[in-house]
Structures are given as structure tokens and as C-alpha cells.
Amino acid sequence: MAYSKELLDHYENPKNVGSMDKESEEVGTGLVGAPACGDVMKLQIKVNKKGVIEDAKFKTFGCGSAIASSSLITEWVKGKNLDEAHSIKNTEIANHLALPPVKIHCSILAEDAIKAAIEDYKKKNRKNR
Amino acid sequence: MNKMKNIYFDYQATTPVDPRVLKKMMPYFAEIYGNPHSRNHSFGWEAEEGVEIARERVAQIIGANPKEIIFTSGATESNNLALKGVSEFYGDKKNHIITCVTEHKCVLESCRHLSGRGFDVTYLPVQSDGLINLEELKNAITDKTLIVSIMGVHNEIGVIQPLEEIGKICRSRDIFFHTDCAQAVGKIKLDVDKMNIDLMSISGHKIYAPKGVGALYIRRKPRVRISSMISGGGQERGMRSGTLSPALCVGLGEACHIYLNEMDKENKILQKFKKMMLDGIRKACPDVYLNGSEKSRVPGNLNLSFAYVEGESLMMGIKNLAVSSGSACTSASLEPSYVLKALGVEEELAHTSLRIGFGRFTTENEVRYATKTIINEVLRLRELSPLWEMAQEGVDISKIKWAHH
Numbered sequence: 001m002a003y004s005k006e007l008l009d010h011y012e013n014p015k016n017v018g019s020m021d022k023e024s025e026e027v028g029t030g031l032v033g034a035p036a037c038g039d040v041m042k043l044q045i046k047v048n049k050k051g052v053i054e055d056a057k058f059k060t061f062g063c064g065s066a067i068a069s070s071s072l073i074t075e076w077v078k079g080k081n082l083d084e085a086h087s088i089k090n091t092e093i094a095n096h097l098a099l100p101p102v103k104i105h106c107s108i109l110a111e112d113a114i115k116a117a118i119e120d121y122k123k124k125n126r127k128n129r
Numbered sequence: 130m131n132k133m134k135n136i137y138f139d140y141q142a143t144t145p146v147d148p149r150v151l152k153k154m155m156p157y158f159a160e161i162y163g164n165p166h167s168r169n170h171s172f173g174w175e176a177e178e179g180v181e182i183a184r185e186r187v188a189q190i191i192g193a194n195p196k197e198i199i200f201t202s203g204a205t206e207s208n209n210l211a212l213k214g215v216s217e218f219y220g221d222k223k224n225h226i227i228t229c230v231t232e233h234k235c236v237l238e239s240c241r242h243l244s245g246r247g248f249d250v251t252y253l254p255v256q257s258d259g260l261i262n263l264e265e266l267k268n269a270i271t272d273k274t275l276i277v278s279i280m281g282v283h284n285e286i287g288v289i290q291p292l293e294e295i296g297k298i299c300r301s302r303d304i305f306f307h308t309d310c311a312q313a314v315g316k317i318k319l320d321v322d323k324m325n326i327d328l329m330s331i332s333g334h335k336i337y338a339p340k341g342v343g344a345l346y347i348r349r350k351p352r353v354r355i356s357s358m359i360s361g362g363g364q365e366r367g368m369r370s371g372t373l374s375p376a377l378c379v380g381l382g383e384a385c386h387i388y389l390n391e392m393d394k395e396n397k398i399l400q401k402f403k404k405m406m407l408d409g410i411r412k413a414c415p416d417v418y419l420n421g422s423e424k425s426r427v428p429g430n431l432n433l434s435f436a437y438v439e440g441e442s443l444m445m446g447i448k449n450l451a452v453s454s455g456s457a458c459t460s461a462s463l464e465p466s467y468v469l470k471a472l473g474v475e476e477e478l479a480h481t482s483l484r485i486g487f488g489r490f491t492t493e494n495e496v497r498y499a500t501k502t503i504i505n506e507v508l509r510l511r512e513l514s515p516l517w518e519m520a521q522e523g524v525d526i527s528k529i530k531w532a533h534h
Contacts, residue, residue, distance in 0.1 A: 003445075011445060017513055034531030035477030035516060038439055038465070042515035059515040063441035067513060 003064065004098035010068035015075050018057040020044045028121025030113040039066045039106065043113035045077060045085070047121055053077050053085055058113075065103035069093050069110040082118050136495050138452045140429055140488030141284050141312060146380065147337035147489065153383040154339070157376035165375050166364055176375045183382025187344050190385040191310075191329060192320040196349060199365040200378050203343035204311035205235040207330035208278075210345055210369065211307045212239040214355030215276050215328070216248060223275035229253045229261055230471045232280055236309055240278075249273070257473050258422035259288040267298055276305040281313030281329075285468045285484055286421030287430025289317055296325030305353060311335050311343075315388035316396070316427045321346060327353045333377065337489060338384035342377035345369075395489060399428035402487045402496045407431060409500040414507050416520075420469055420482060431485040434469075434478040437517035438510040443483060446506035450499050453484045477516075477526075 003011075019042075022029045026046050033040040039062030046055040056074035060067045072093055077085040093099075093107035137145075157179055165180045167173025181195070188195040201207045216226065228240055230252045240250045251269045253261050261279060270277075277299050279290050292308060299306035306325060311332035313319060321329060326346070333342035347353050347368070361370025388395075410417055416436040435443060440454040465479035474482075483503075487496070511517040516526055 011442070014513060019518060031515065032532065035480070035526060036475070036531070038441075038477075038480040040515055040531075042518075059513055059518055061437060061514045061516045062439050064445040066439075067442055 003100075006072075007065065007068045007097040007099070010071040010097070011064040014058075014067055014071040016055075016057050016071065016078075017059065019059060020046055020055070020057050025124055028117040028119070028124070030116030030118075030120060032112045032116055033062070033066075033109055035061065038062060039109060041066065041070050041109050041113040043070060043074065043110075043117050045114070045117045045121060047082065051081050053080055053082070062106065062109075063103070065097070065099055065106040066109060068097055069099070069106045070113065072096060073110045073114055077114060082121070085114055086118055088114060135449045135451060136499065138450050138485045138487065138491070138495075138499060140486035140491075141287070141335070141484065142453060142486070143334045143340065144337045144488055145490065146339050147384065147387060149387060150338055150380050150383045154376045154380045157374075157379055161375065165373050165378075166362065179375045180373055180378045183378040183380075186382035186386040186389075187331065188346075190314060190319070190389055191326075191331075191346060192322055193346050194349065196366075197321075197346050198344050199347065199369050200373050200381070201343045201345055201369060202341055203334070204233075204309060204330045204332035205343075207332075207343050207345040208233065208235045208307075208309050209239050210355065210358055211328040211330060211347075212236065212276070212278060213243065213358060214368070215305055215307070215353065216243050217356035218354045219275055220247070223273050225249045225251070225271055225273040226276055226278065227251045227253060227266065227269050227274060228278045229255060229280075231255050231259065231283060231285075231468045232278065233284060233309055233311070236278055236280070253279075255471050258425070259283060259286050259420070259468075259472055260290060260422060260425060261295075263291065263294055263298065266295065270298075270302050270304065274302070274304050276307055278307040278309070280309040280311075281319070282310070282316055282427050283421065283468070284312050285466060286432045286472070287312075287427045288421040289313070289425045289427060291425075292319075292324045292326065299327075300325040312427070314385065315392055316429065318392075321348065331381075333381045333384065336381075336384045336388065338380040339377055342374065342381045344381060396428055399487050399491075402491060402493065403428045403431060405493075405496050406485070406500045406503075410504060410507075413504040414511075417507075418474075418478065420472060420474060429487045431487075432469075432482060433485065434474065434482045435507050436478060436481055437514045437520060438481050438507050440481055440483060442510055443481075443503075443506055446510060447499075447502050450485075450502060452486075454482065 020027045030043045042059045044057045058070040060070045090107040090111040163172030163176040165176040184195040244250045305327040307328040309330045315336045327348045329346040331344040334340040418434040420432040469479040
């Protein structure tokens with residue numbers, strides 16, 4: 001399969017690999033996918049008092065497209081507020097990386113992951129109020 | 130390090146033509162170009178002579194008589210002809226076929242074709258080491274069983290089935306034994322009499338002969354009859370019409386002849402390479418699993434699951450190594466390998482598998498380089514893997530409720 005330069009770059013030099021303390025109140029964690037399906041994405045965001053995403057980290061088990069999709073979305077969400085991050089569409093990721101049709105699900109997974117992370121952050125902070 | 134040229138590690142997919150084979154073939158294109166079936170002139174006779182010597186050589190490596198060998202276009206055709214040909218000929222007397230779930234698609238599809246035409250097919254399961262259970266074979270046999278088809282060496286996992294034992298069981302119950310030996314010829318010692326094999330499929334391009342040629346062994350004593358699939362001039366004793374390609378036949382014959390003298394030597398080298406790579410990887414990476422029996426296995430095949438690292442991403446990382454993957458993501462079907470599934474390899478591990486094949490032209494340097502490259506990439510991708518992280522934290526991944534999509 002021929003992949004775009006963008007995709008290969010994110011695969012070879014992925015941005016924002018790592019983990020944050022999932023117990024921290026500032027951190028929202030999204031874990032989506034399933035090992036049996038061949039991809040699992042863990043995406044974490046650190047949100048400041050103004051509701052802006054200060055930092056994002058990921059770890060992904062999956063094909064090159066899945067790794068690249070998660071790397072890209074962590075880049076994109078940094079500096080955005082939660083609503084802006086929530087509105088990122090998988091098609092934007094797919095277009096940017098020129099994902100082949102059979103790999104579109106990787107971009108959907110990335111969208112799901114950020115939404116799950118935002119949800120987790122909101123849930124935590126609702127409880128604490 | 131990324132500058133090293135592409136290296137071939139996919140010898141179970143196909144092999145290059147051995148230069149010695151090619152050399153023997155060359156005269157049969159433009160010089161000895163006669164139709165081997167022309168009986169009336171020297172052009173035909175010369176071509177025929179080449180074909181007949183090749184036939185002897187193919188026969189020799191499996192302990193058969195040359196009259197029991199017919200040339201085909203490859204193992205796919207041979208498997209089709211063996212199963213459909215026998216079934217059509219004897220189908221009104223017996224209509225039960227026994228095969229195995231991990232057989233090559235061309236065997237499984239031929240069986241499926243026959244099951245649509247009044248045949249009952251039993252698909253034996255395999256044990257976790259990839260081998261069939263002989264008791265289950267015995268239990269599956271009925272008075273209606275016509276033929277048992279079990280491959281010699283597996284294309285994906287390299288395991289060697291107990292051909293001699295299977296042959297003994299079949300012979301004692303008067304059942305034909307067909308074996309797909311595309312991956313077995315030249316890799317293990319084959320003897321059609323000792324193993325009671327009635328039909329054997331042989332491939333050219335898995336043994337350093339060209340693509341487009343193969344053979345089918347069909348026993349004469351006691352005689353096995355088959356209905357031909359191709360109608361025509363009655364070549365190959367009426368079992369496979371069509372003008373033979375002397376060049377291709379000569380190539381297959383020469384490839385078999387080379388193995389006659391070099392099999393043991395070659396196996397020893399491949400054994401060494403396999404040990405080098407397997408030991409190297411196991412030492413550097415925990416949680417790597419060998420799929421298929423470690424003992425009953427040809428040395429040129431390693432099928433490994435690298436837990437927590439998805440197969441396609443691993444292949445991308447080692448892109449100058451030509452290997453193949455049991456992962457879904459490399460195929461259009463998005464289903465992981467049916468073979469690994471049959472072994473009971475869990476889906477998540479099947480997604481992490483690579484097949485690495487060594488062969489005649491693999492060098493020690495290449496093996497060393499590949500081992501290092503694979504280790505580095507596995508370690509890198511594990512650092513990226515949330516599953517690896519969880520495993521290190523002691524989380525049982527199988528206990529998590531994953532949302533399947």
C-alpha cells in the first residue's frame with residue numbers, strides 16, 4: 001500500500017507519545033478500539049482552568065494509519081478548547097493523511113478517542129463540583 | 130541502517146529461480162523448441178527427451194516411478210485435479226472426503242466445490258501445534274470415505290504433518306491418501322511407498338523452479354484412477370491434455386535434482402539461521418510466541434506473534450524486509466489468518482504475527498541484520514502500545530470490556 005508522506009512522517013516520528021496520570025483531575029483519558037480488532041487507542045488530554053487543552057498524549061496499538069491518526073489528532077487538539085476539539089471530524093484526519101479507503105476506520109477511531117477523553121474529563125469534573 | 134537494500138524473507142510465498150535451473154531451461158526456448166508430443170521428427174524427440182529426464186528427476190525425489198508423474202501448471206492445478214479427478218471417477222461408490230481446516234485455499238475450495246455436488250466433507254481441526262490428531266482422523270473415517278487430503282508442510286506455519294502415520298491409516302482402510310507437498314518437496318524426505326501416498330501435489334516455484342509448472346504424482350500400484358479436468362489431445366496419459374512446456378518441465382526436474390544432493394546441507398544452514406533469529410529475538414523481546422510446533426517444523430519458516438505490536442505497523446517499520454503478516458490489516462478481508470485462528474491463537478495475537486521465510490539465497494549477514502531490525506522495531510512500537518503499557522502495569526487485557534467495532 002502506498003502511503004502519503006504526511007502519514008509516514010507521523011508513523012516514523014510520532015508526536016506526543018506517552019502517558020499522563022489518569023487519576024489527575026486535569027486529565028481526561030479515552031481508551032477506544034479492541035485488541036481483537038487490531039487497534040486500540042489511548043488518548044489523554046490535560047485541560048487547564050480556562051478549559052483549554054494544554055497537552056495531549058497517546059499510545060496506540062494498531063496499523064501505521066492508526067498510529068499516524070492518533071499522532072495527528074494530539075497535535076491538532078493542543079491549544080483548542082473542549083468544544084473545538086470535540087468538533088474535529090474524522091474526515092479532516094483522513095484527508096490530511098490521505099488515508100486509503102480501507103483505513104478510514106483509523107480516523108474514526110481517533111475521533112472517538114478524543115471524544116471519549118473529553119467525556120472522561122467532563123465526568124470527573126462534574127463529580128467534583 | 131535504513132539504507133540497506135530490500136531483503137527477501139518470504140520463501141514460502143515463492144522462490145527465485147536457481148541460476149543452475151535457469152541454465153538447464155534456456156536451450157528449450159529457442160533451440161530445442163519442438164513439440165514434445167510430436168512423434169515424427171527429431172525436433173519433437175529432443176524436446177520429449179528433456180521432458181522425460183525431468184519426469185524421472187521429479188519421480189526420484191519422492192521415490193516414485195516416472196510413469197506416475199504428470200506435469201501441471203502448479204500445485205493449485207494438481208490439488209484441484211487430485212481431489213476433483215478422484216471424486217468424479219469414484220464418486221458413485223464413495224462420497225466422503227476428509228481434509229483439514231488449515232489446508233491451502235485451493236484444497237478447501239475444491240472440497241467446497243465437491244460438497245455442492247453430493248460429497249460430504251469432514252474438516253479435521255488441528256491441535257494448538259498445528260498438527261492433526263490421528264485419533265480424530267481414524268474416528269472421522271466411514272465406509273463412504275474415498276480420500277483423505279492432508280498437506281505435508283504448511284505454507285504459513287511450516288509444520289510437518291505425520292504423513293507416514295496418515296498413510297498407514299488410509300491404506301489400512303482402503304482410502305486414497307492425497308497430500309499437498311508444495312512446501313514439502315526438498316524440505317523433508319518424501320517416499321511415496323514408505324508413506325503410502327497415493328497422490329501428491331508438487332509445485333515448481335516453491336523449490337527454485339519457475340512459476341507456472343508443477344506436477345501430480347498418481348500411484349499406479351495399486352492403481353489410482355482420475356477423471357481429467359482438461360479435454361484435449363490426451364497428453365500426460367490422458368489425464369492432463371495440453372502441450373507441455375519443455376523448458377518449464379526441465380526446470381522443475383532440475384530443481385528436484387539439485388535437492389537430491391543438497392537437501393541435508395541446505396537444511397543444516399537454514400536450521401542455523403532459524404536458531405540465530407529465534408534466539409536473538411527471544412533474548413531481546415519478551416512475549417514473543419512461535420506459532421506451530423517447534424519440533425515438527427521445517428527450518429526455513431518462522432511464524433511469530435509479537436504480543437502488543439500490531440503486524441502491519443511492524444511490517445511498515447521493517448519495510449526493507451520482505452515478510453508476510455498474519456494480521457488482517459494487510460489483506461482486503463480485514464480478517465486475521467484462518468490458519469492461526471484454527472490453531473487457537475487469539476485474535477489479538479493473530480494481529481501481531483509475521484511469517485519470516487528463509488531459503489537458499491539467504492545469507493548470515495541478512496539474518497543478523499533482520500534480527501536486529503525486527504527487535505528494534507518491536508521495542509519501539511511497544512513503547513507506543515497502550516496494551517504493552519497495561520501489561521507492564523499488571524492489567525489483564527482479556528478482562529477489559531472492549532467496545533468491538
